[in-house]
Amino acid sequence: MAFLLGLLGGLALGWLWLPAVLYERIEQPLSFNHALHTGEDVGLTCEECHSFRDDGSFTGIPGIENCMGCHEAPIGESKDEIELAGSYISKGLEIPWLVYSRQPENVYFSHAPHIHLAKLECRRCHGDHGTTETLRPFERNRLSTYSRDIWGHRISGGGPDPWSSMKMDDCEDCHKDKGVDDCCLNCHK
């Protein structure tokens, strides 16, 4: 009985307690509504904000100048809208977004070959992020300091969808499937 109780306790530690304490939930600086911006009212396409520069590099998350076109003065009276205009746009400060998919420091990732050459859709790695109505809290691993999205939301790692995790194994699997020759320097420069 004691062993069984301990066993259950051990399982609870690993499956319930660990995920609760390992990740620190941090709210994004502003709540951004992807669905609204890509919906009929605004009608933006993904590429209008997440574009490629002339030199082929990916712009990633758009800078504040992208927002200025419409939000130089607050549109509406929501708290986020006022903060966007007052705290960032009027001061020329970038919004310190917390990037769910940011890879560790030792990884070099370029969007260009994945989009232009491999023709991958954004959804392949980022899931349905482009249709969300709000931004979920960023979950920061207290030990590794990386986003929970890298390991995967399940504490056991990975998940059913291709975008469930973004570990080296996932990159290697995809490269293998697509017949890409790998060498260390491709990603670790």
Next chain:
Amino acid sequence: MMSITRRTILKMFGGVAAGSIISPLPWKLIADGTIWTQNWSWMARTLRGPISTKFTTCTLCPEGCGVRVRMVGENPVSVWAQQNHPVSRGTICPIGLGAAQLRFHPARIERAIQRNGSGRGNAWTPIATETAIAETGKILAELRASGKCDGLAVLDLRPGRAISDLYTDFLKLAGGGQYLTIPSGRDLSGTVFKEMADDLAGAPGYDLLHSRMILSFGAPLYDGWTGAGPVPELALRLTGIRAGNPPGVIQVEPNQSPTAAKAGRWLAIKPGTETTLALGLAHVILDEELYNKDAGPAVLDLEDGPQPGFRSYVRHFTPQRVSDITGLAPQVIAQTARDLAHQQPSIAIGAGDAGGGPLGSGEEAAIWGLNCLLNGLGRRGSILTRPALPASVGKDSALKHPWTLEPRSIWDLPDESIHLLIADGANPGFAWPKQLLERKLAPSARIVCLTPFLSGIAEMADLLLPTPAPGEWLEDIPPQILAMKNTYGLAPSINPAPSFALHPGTILANIAIAAGLQPPGASGDEAVERRIQDRIEALYNSGRGGIFDPAATEIKPSNELRDAEELRAILNRGGCWIDQAEPVPVTSFRFFGKEGRMRPAIECVTNGRLELLTVSEKEYPLILMPHGSSGIAGGGAVPPVLTKLHRESNLRPFPAQAQINPATGRKLGLKNRSSGELSTPAGSLQVWILFNESVMPGVVRVATGPDPVSLGDLKSGKGPDILQLCAITERSVRRVSRAALRMI
């Protein structure tokens, strides 16, 4: 109710342990804990910030490749080749590729350090920079007071830069001393050419881009002659980027090196017999009248005069005799000579390799002579002589500054003549024997090295003063030796130097002040800036050449620029000035050099192999041949990523690996992958024996360069230095030595 006993608690802990193991707890903690150790505060980490690109020029070795640097904020994070750059033509070596890591290299010196005791041990003690400078100044003052100013020397491993002018200015201020360099194989080759070409105002260069056939005497054209990989001109032609067939390459080399394997024809010559082959080829060309004496410069000593002419001299080098000496079939020798004569323009290339060292004066003279007989002197696709660069007029005076103040070869100094050596910490890109330098030092000599890294010559120094690393200060890149065209580039500072690093010019000025001298005008970065500005104005005022701008697709003529400032601006953003001046014609040529000065060098090897092979063959049955790639062989700091690849992939041979042909190994009773001792009359080293089919029977091949296992470990040094075992003759020729290898 269950009573709680010690057994119950133990069972419960056992259960917790069992439960944890089948949960993610330990596995996730191990994975995250591993990453946590990579994020400790003292680990080098890339700061977040805006991403930008900077174009600049690599200064890790003398080649001056154009590079594109990816910046995050003010931090360089990766380095790439700059497409279409006129020098590197879109290529980059692994050292350049990892250059962004060098700031964090474990061998980086972050404060002044001095060696404990007077020996050349490996223990270092920190010392205040002011104290180090004061001590050096004191030695200089003593030398001046005792009238021994000639005992002062500045060693510049990359002469011709703007900083080089500061070194000579320092010597002038000190009232004497020697401005020295260690010549490379290419330097030696160029020097020999100038000895043979009468009244030549320029420097020779290979036009590899337009040649039809290349005869390479051991130059690793496809693997590390001007950086790792093929030389840019050949790479361009091999990849079909440039229209036209790639040239036919004939590689003359005892071992099947990567270049020999890729060449159209490999002539597996016996070690040390290159001169004989070159003279044998000359014999066939003259004997079969394949030489057109009206096509090139006037040859003044082809026929007999007061002394036997070249034609008489090579008469004895019949294919059969050359075959006996070189081991090549007579038909191969004759056919090679015919091919070179018929497939023109063709080039014969010497200059040695970065690890194996120079070929020697005799070999170089024979090879330049062969080029003359191939009607290649002054011909497109062969040897073109580039004119001197326009001299600049200093802002502070009306004095004209020549572009390059010719340094003296350190090998020409009398032994034990240096009392204070101030050494520049630049990586020369090639290996050189430390024991030759040791000979030049007086017993009480001090070496002060101005360097960012504890590598190369710094390993021999008594006192190290930290300077900025490449990319942390403004440098200029003069033309390469044996390049077809003059080029000039700048490497502006792309990230600020740390506070502990002092500009070499500032250190010299402070040493002068400590010695009681008064340095005039600016020092450090400001002085280098002035020199560079003078040079740029001279280039602009000459109206010569064009400027490659990374932002444009074409080379713009310099005379279309508004002013010198525009030229400077383009150079500052990674551009490159390239000379378009007509080659200087070679009007006359002497096979034996001016006043027959090359005759002894040619004669000393024409009886067969190099003299140094006369060591007892019974005691030393093998021939030791060092080799290495440009940049790596130089012993400078190489990026950590390269050392990791070294360790994990055997991408490059280690300096401790003795490669030997399996048949020779078995004959000597050696086992593959076993420990051994490699010995020569000069000493012995512990090595790792590796059987390699590509090595000629009877040869043991060992790489020069850093040992990746011990790299970065300041206590253990940089691993074995194979050059310590080599028999070294004049001007550091050491490519063949007698050696023995046994298992231990």
